[in-house]
Amino acid sequence: MPKKIYSLYxxxxxxxxxxxxxxxxxxxxxxxxxxxxxxxLEVGIGTGISLPLYRRDAEVIGIDISRDMIKQAGEKKQRLGYHNVKLCITDASEMAFKNNYFDKVIASHSITVIPKPFETLKEIKRVCKENAEFFFLNYAGIDDNLVAKFEKALSPIRCRLGLGKTIDLEKLLNSANFHIDFKNRINIFKLVQLIKCRNNGV
Ligand SMILES: C[S@@+](CC[C@H](N)C(=O)[O-])C[C@H]1O[C@@H](n2cnc3c(N)ncnc32)[C@H](O)[C@@H]1O
Known part of the structure; x- marks a missing residue:
């Protein structure tokens, strides 16, 4: 499903x-x-919209399951001359990277779109160093009980549109043994959640 819809997007x-x-x-x-x-590591890098935010003397690997999204990211990489960036078409829940490789991982608006988020979190942990840091950006919905109920009812439609499931990301992170260090609601109407986690070693 994400492959088809993101090919269009x-x-x-x-x-x-x-x-x-x-x-x-x-x-x-x-x-x-x-x-x-x-x-x-950027998980679900999409069109590479975040590429200009990374410094050029870091080694950046961006993965995505959609060939067409990676194609767009590849064009940006070429055009802007990011020789420090590698792009791979890979399913985040089954990565081919070796253990203990990455220092930092970001999943920007991707963890709720990925069909197997729990398996993906386990993979993220596997490919990271012991003291690695993890960053998640995620649509969190409106912080109001009544509207939240309405939003939850629309969750299947959001899902079909490839905009992600309404999930309790904090609960998911806890269940995968990620220790949350920082969280904040940001962006317009505070609809987006920014979470920083670290490896708790389990
Ligand atoms: C909403 S876009 C986010 C793009 C970008 N990171 C951003 O900040 O806008 C979600 C991305 O996750 C990718 N994706 C979905 N399932 C995936 C999976 N199993 N493995 C890797 N990427 C996946 C989609 O193809 C899409 O490019």
Whole structure:
């Protein structure tokens, strides 16, 4: 499902979700505080809209399941000359990377879209170093009980549109043994959640 729908979205993704979600991406990249030489994984990199936010002396690997989204990211990488970036078509729930490789991981608006989020979190942990840091940006919905109920009812439609399931990300992160260090609601109407976690070693 994500492959088909994101193949379609790849043509207009940046125009629709570019500016709208960019303040959150910028805040996440500031919080990441990437250092020279660090190994960064972006899960569900899409059209590579975050590429300009990464420093050029870090090693960045972006994965996505959609060939068409990766194609767009590849064009950006070429055009902007990001020689430090590698892009792979990979299912985030079954990565081919070796254990203990990455220093930092970001999943920007992807964890609720990925069909197997729990397995993906386990994979993210496997490919990261022991003291790695993890960053999640995620549509969290309106922080109001009544509207939230209405939103939850619309969840199957959001899902069909490839906009992700309404899930309790904090609960999911806890169940996968991610220790939450920081969380904040950001963007317009505080609809987006920015969460920073670290490996708790389990
Ligand atoms: C909403 S887009 C987010 C793109 C970008 N990270 C951003 O900040 O806008 C979600 C991306 O997750 C990708 N995706 C969905 N399922 C995936 C999976 N199993 N493995 C890797 N990427 C996946 C989609 O193809 C899509 O490009």
């Amino acid at each position: 790849s043509h207009f993704y940046d125009s629709v979700f570019g500016t709208l979600l960019h303040p959150g991406r910028r805040m996440a990249s500031e919080l990441m505080d990437i250092q020279p030489g660090e190994k960064i």
